[in-house]
Amino acid sequence: MSELRSNLREEFRDRDYRHAYADESLNTWIATQIKVLREQRRLTQKQLAEMTGMAQPRIAVLEDVNYSSWSINTLRRLAEAFDLRLSVKFEAFSSLIPEIEGMNREALERPQFEDDGWFHKKDVQSEDSEILRNAREGEGQKYHHRHASVLQFPQQPSSGFLGTGALIASGAGAQ
Amino acid sequence: MPWTIYDYRDRRNRNPVKEWCESLQKKDLARLNQRIDILAQSGHDLCPGLASNLHGAPHLYKLRINGSVAVRLFLCKGPINMNTEYTLLHGAFERDDELPPGTLETAEEYRQEIIRDPVNRRGLHERAKK
Numbered sequence: 218m219s220e221l222r223s224n225l226r227e228e229f230r231d232r233d234y235r236h237a238y239a240d241e242s243l244n245t246w247i248a249t250q251i252k253v254l255r256e257q258r259r260l261t262q263k264q265l266a267e268m269t270g271m272a273q274p275r276i277a278v279l280e281d282v283n284y285s286s287w288s289i290n291t292l293r294r295l296a297e298a299f300d301l302r303l304s305v306k307f308e309a310f311s312s313l314i315p316e317i318e319g320m321n322r323e324a325l326e327r328p329q330f331e332d333d334g335w336f337h338k339k340d341v342q343s344e345d346s347e348i349l350r351n352a353r354e355g356e357g358q359k360y361h362h363r364h365a366s367v368l369q370f371p372q373q374p375s376s377g378f379l380g381t382g383a384l385i386a387s388g389a390g391a392q
Numbered sequence: 393m394p395w396t397i398y399d400y401r402d403r404r405n406r407n408p409v410k411e412w413c414e415s416l417q418k419k420d421l422a423r424l425n426q427r428i429d430i431l432a433q434s435g436h437d438l439c440p441g442l443a444s445n446l447h448g449a450p451h452l453y454k455l456r457i458n459g460s461v462a463v464r465l466f467l468c469k470g471p472i473n474m475n476t477e478y479t480l481l482h483g484a485f486e487r488d489d490e491l492p493p494g495t496l497e498t499a500e501e502y503r504q505e506i507i508r509d510p511v512n513r514r515g516l517h518e519r520a521k522k
Contacts, residue, residue: 221429224519228422234522237422237459245430249439281441282427283456317426320434 222314235310242313245282246325247292252280253325254299268298300329397432397517398479400502405512409465412483413520420459421522427455428517431478436469443467449496451503452481462486466499472510479506479514 218226229235255265255276262276269276271294278284279291289305296303316324330336399409413421427442436443436453443453451471457463466482482499484491506513 221432224425228425228521231418231522233418234422237419238426241423241426241457242430245426245439245442248441252440253438282439283441283458317429317433320430320438322438 219318221318225314225317229310239310239313240285242317244285244287246316246320247287248280248282248284249320250325251276251295253322254295254301254327255280257326258299258329265295265298269294299327300331301327395432395435396477397428398477398514399517400479400481400506401513401515407515407518409480409483410518410520413465414522416463416520417460418522420457420461420463421520423457423459424455424463424465425519427457428480428519431455432517436478446496449500452496452499464491464495466495468499468503471503471507479503480517 225238228238255262260268262280263273265271266273266276271291279295289303292303328334399407402408413424416424430439430442441456443455446452446454446466451468453467453469455465455467457465462485464484464486465480466484467478467480470477471479481502482495484495502513
């Protein structure tokens with residue numbers, strides 16, 4: 218087990234600690250993904266501001282990991298400008314670990330619709346079954362099934378506890 | 393590419409960065425540890441605002457955590473291997489947008505001590521726990 222996994226496995230047993238850590242991770246992920254998606258599309262902050270009807274300084278604020286007052290409406294406007302769908306999900310804490318371990322530019326990039334290969338292939342039958350299976354299982358559940366025996370996180374309370382929120386701009390079919 | 397994180401060690405081989413981190417409230421420490429984890433995984437260039445440059449201290453960076461208090465942790469790239477390492481140097485609390493007098497000078501002094509004696513004046517990062 219990596220040192221990071223070992224640390225988080227112990228530290229996340231504390232409820233306040235894991236929620237604070239996950240909040241900070243959410244801020245880091247969104248701010249960084251906005252910057253990465255803008256750069257992937259070769260847009261300046263000024264151009265993105267014009268596309269979203271915001272001022273350039275506002276984009277600079279959103280592209281800062283220290284910002285935390287996200288609104289879904291603002292993220293929707295950004296998703297439309299990036300030609301992506303916005304995905305808002307509640308996730309189990311164990312799903313945070315691969316996100317931290319895999320934090321790099323490639324993991325944050327998403328293709329806009331025109332470059333989203335699945336929509337532009339002639340023969341997609343073989344891929345359809347995989348895509349539908351993934352959609353049924355859900356990303357969080359898939360991860361849980363594959364790694365639960367390795368991570369062995371304590372069970373979450375079952376009465377209405379939803380874990381941390383995740384706001385992720387996703388390209389359709391992108392992993 | 394993952395980065396190696398070091399902590400400054402004083403003349404008595406104590407780890408003042410770890411001691412300072414352990415003085416933080418639990419939620420602030422969680423936020424700070426998250427930033428250090430991301431720094432170790434991605435470096436500071438990918439995530440905007442993760443570690444900001446400082447006017448008048450060209451070799452230093454600042455991690456900012458705005459929790460119950462304004463937590464500031466000063467660090468540098470390297471200073472021995474600039475492509476694979478960061479060293480955490482000195483922690484402070486900012487009040488009314490002001491750092492305690494001498495904060496940046498202390499961090500820079502520690503960086504210089506490490507450059508002069510890298511074997512004894514730093515060690516691998518020790519994670520603070522509550």
